[in-house]
Amino acid sequence: MSAISSKDQAVRAKRTALICAGVAMGMTGLAFAAVPLYDLFCKATGFGGTPLVGTAATGTVLDRKMTVSFDANVAPSLGWRFEPEARDITFRIGQTQTVFYKITNTSNRASTGIATFNVTPTQAAAYFVKIQCFCFTEHTLQPGESMEAPVVFYVDPEIAQNRDLNGVNSLTLSYTYFPSKNGQPVAESKGDAGNSNL
Structure with missing residues (x-):
């Protein structure tokens, strides 16, 4: 029974690691996209003093x-x-x-x-x-x-x-x-x- 439990723990740890890696990659992608998206938003709305x-x-x-x-x-x-x-x-x-x-x-x-x-x-x-x-x-x-x-x-x-x-x-x-x-x-x-x- 403890062997199944160890296997489940390994699967859960792997799933958690994959989710964390996905979140980190998503955050990195958002960081690179933030500047052009913010610039586009400012140009479209005049926000932040942008004509x-x-x-x-x-x-x-x-x-x-x-x-x-x-x-x-x-x-x-x-x-x-x-x-x-x-x-x-x-x-x-x-x-x-x-x-x-x-x-x-x-x-x-x-x-x-x-x-x-x-x-x-x-x-x-x-x-x-x-x-x-x-x-x-x-x-x-x-x-x-x-x-x-x-x-x-x-x-x-x-x-x-x-x-x-x-x-x-x-x-x-x-x-x-x-x-x-x-x-x-x-x-x-x-x-x-x-x-x-x-």
């Missing part, structure tokens, strides 16, 4: 005005200068706007960077619609080379239907350039300062 992406201008223009401020940042290890042509603009909601940013490699070596962005206040990000943007596209600049990059956008007139946002008359579009490799931003480490040829 929506549009393909064309809206047909409706409101009398209500909105001021958009432009913020430009660069990770210290990239060695680039990055600035908008205007610090802010005021326009009617629904009007399509184009603003250029100038990017210059101030280092003495070629380097590659990629920009990430967000919109604040975050609850209004779902109404900030980008038609064209340089973000999430790698750019390589030679020493001293400059480029101009446009962002084309509008504020969706649907914002007027959201009573919680009635008092919101200004937004900030904030970009940060990071060194990049294989189309992904590279996190800085203490030893990376000044090393921009990633």
Whole structure:
């Protein structure tokens, strides 16, 4: 009887080990899928200050005005200068706007960077619609080379239907350039300062 019991215990232990291995593999798969799924969720909903992406201008223009401020940042290890042509603009909601940013490699070596962005206040990000943007596209600049990059956008007139946002008359579009490799931003480490040829 104890031999059957030992056999049952071995089967149960093997089953438990297989279940634990399956759970661990599933968790690993979810960890790898979490970033792209979260990015997709943010782009679809405007969550976390992520603007929506549009393909064309809206047909409706409101009398209500909105001021958009432009913020430009660069990770210290990239060695680039990055600035908008205007610090802010005021326009009617629904009007399509184009603003250029100038990017210059101030280092003495070629380097590659990629920009990430967000919109604040975050609850209004779902109404900030980008038609064209340089973000999430790698750019390589030679020493001293400059480029101009446009962002084309509008504020969706649907914002007027959201009573919680009635008092919101200004937004900030904030970009940060990071060194990049294989189309992904590279996190800085203490030893990376000044090393921009990633």
